[in-house]
Amino acid sequence: MDDSASTATVGDTPAPSFIGERLERWVETHLRYIMLAPAVLILAALTLFPTFYMFTLSFQKFNPAVDVPNEWVGLGNFARLLTDEKFHNALGNTLFFTGAAVGIEFVLGLSFALLVDKYIRRLNFIKTILMLPMMLPPVAVAITWKLIYQPQFGVLNDFLFRLGLPTGVWTSGADSAMWAIIFVDIWEWTPFIFLMMLAGIASLPEEPYEAADLDGASAWQKFRDLTWPFLRPVVTIALLLRLMDALRLFDQVFILTRGGPASVTETLSLYIFRVALRFQDIGYAAAMSLFVLFSTIVLSTWFIRRMQMDDSKA
Amino acid sequence: MTDTTPATPLDPLAPLGKIKEFNPTRQRIKKWLVFAVIGFALFYTLFPVYWLFLNSFKTRLDMFATPAIWLLDAPTLYNYVQTFVERPFLRFMFNSLVVAVGTTILALVFGTMAGFALARFDYPGRAKYHVSFWILSTRMMPPIVTIIPLFLFFAFVNLLNTKTALVIAYTGFNLPFVIWMMKGYFQELPRELEESAMVDGDTRLGAFIRVLIPLARPGLAATAIFTLILSWNEFLFALIITETQTSNTLPIGIAGRITQYKTEWGEISAAGFASCIPIIIFAFIVQKHLVRGLSFGAVKG
Secondary structure: OOHHHHHHHHHHOOOOOOOHHHHHHHHHHOHHHHHHHHHHHHHHHHHHHHHHHHHHHOOEEOOOOOOOOOEEOOOHHHHHHHHOHHHHHHHHHHHHHHHHHHHHHHHHHHHHHHHHHHHHOOOHHHHHHHHHHHHOOHHHHHHHHHHHHOOOOOHHHHHHHHOOOOOOOHHHOOOOHHHHHHHHHHHHHHHHHHHHHHHHHHOOOOHHHHHHHHOOOOHHHHHHHHHHHHHHHHHHHHHHHHHHHHHOOOHHHHHHOOOOOOOOOOOHHHHHHHHHHHOOOHHHHHHHHHHHHHHHHHHHHHHHHHHHHHHHHO | OOOOOOOOOOOOOOOOOHHHOOOHHHHHHHHHHHHHHHHHHHHHHHHHHHHHHHHHOOOHHHHOOOOOOOOOOOOOOHHHHHHHHHOOHHHHHHHHHHHHHHHHHHHHHHHHHHHHHHHHOOOOOOHHHHHHHHHHHHHHOOHHHHHHHHHHHHHHOOOOOOHHHHHHHHHHHHHHHHHHHHHHHHHHOOOHHHHHHHHOOOOHHHHHHHHHHHHOHHHHHHHHHHHHHHHHHOOHHHHHHOOOOOOOOHHHHHHHOEOOOOEOHHHHHHHHHHHHHHHHHHHHHOHHHHHHHHOOOOOOO
């Protein structure tokens, strides 16, 4: 804003050296672009180029393992999306996982934050411990839960057995495998929602609550009419970040179940990985990736819009 | 807020609302409930980490024991010796470290520059707004989308199975994060600081290097630690790009010890716990910045 004023100041200053003077002045006047350029170029090379390349690949049949030239197949790869039952299965699993995991994390995280807010605000130590699960390497997390879920000697079955409750096969059961993975995600990410909500609650203004108290508002009324509207921006950010992350789930599934048993836990990322790497069917993998990219954009835009619409209504 | 006639606090007989009533028994019950819930949350969070830790010190016999052993009276270092002496996990750890440090340096240099530019300069039209959000959106992209073309690209330029390829890719993954974090930290520093330096004859670039960077040091340190953690933890990309001992990172090494036929539980526990140690230390170093870092600087925690 006052940038032009400051460059003017620089122009007035006597130049300190002789050879570098013109270069220095050039750098100074173009500084805004020079500082931004490297990052923008790197990001463009690592995101725009792949996306574009992916786009062209998605119209081809391309298998790097066999020595035949790429063949243009038009919309063939996209047509396959409509009939590929494995793809539909992976899509359904991903959406189910995302909905269940993020939904439960949100309810737990928000309730916990509302409950303990005043008691924990200054206890950074406790907050840091709660944050450990999401910072630890996902592979280590998956290993940990593999140990816990292990049917013969895992601690979960041991614990249930001691309590006289029925034990289970968890990650290898068709009904329980997806929930086992959801549970790991809840363990990892509920603290994230909790801490985001805690930060949001800490920045709530006090006056409206005092006024509400004077009016004799109930706890629920205060939550609905004050806390929730004030928290909404933080809620949007927290849920959006979780949504993006849940939709790309890969590491934990790869270690815990490899998509099994019988692909009940196969996620989109895992299926694309398999099609591209195992079956070397790059064109089809590209078409699926584009679908994922497109739906991620649509979903996040829809979500942001919705949260903003609620905002204007309130 | 259904009541339309607010009670005036000046009237001593006016009802002050339900909340003002003080009920010591209820307060005490709530307090104990809260402590119980916090205690349970801490136990629930820490127990799995403890279980990994415990199992990494168990002999094979203790590990398969039923009922399971919850407290160990004869810990063994066998798993750690197997992992780090007999198998190349020290090498994997070194690879992870090199990749994480390389990524952090590159991402921090370019990200700080861009963060400064977006925090301080004006651009024609709404370019600044669009560039900022484009940068953020690249982070939202599912990695599986970019990985296949990058794999083909790295194969083309002969960089498959190299740490260089990982550093390049991770720099791209981390740049949006570094840019947004540093943009936030710079925006919090008053402009007068650089302006007074420039009045004293410094150039804008000089003021950035000599005045702003030192002041933003806590933010830089926190951002660096987050970048280190993200690179240290990354799995999918390393899985696709690397398959040799000289380039495999720690997570890949660990995953490689799990096969369908045989899983060396003790070894992967030891390697897994070892991979957690630096993260646990880092988490306590950056605790004040954690919420901010995890929300891309959107929530100041």
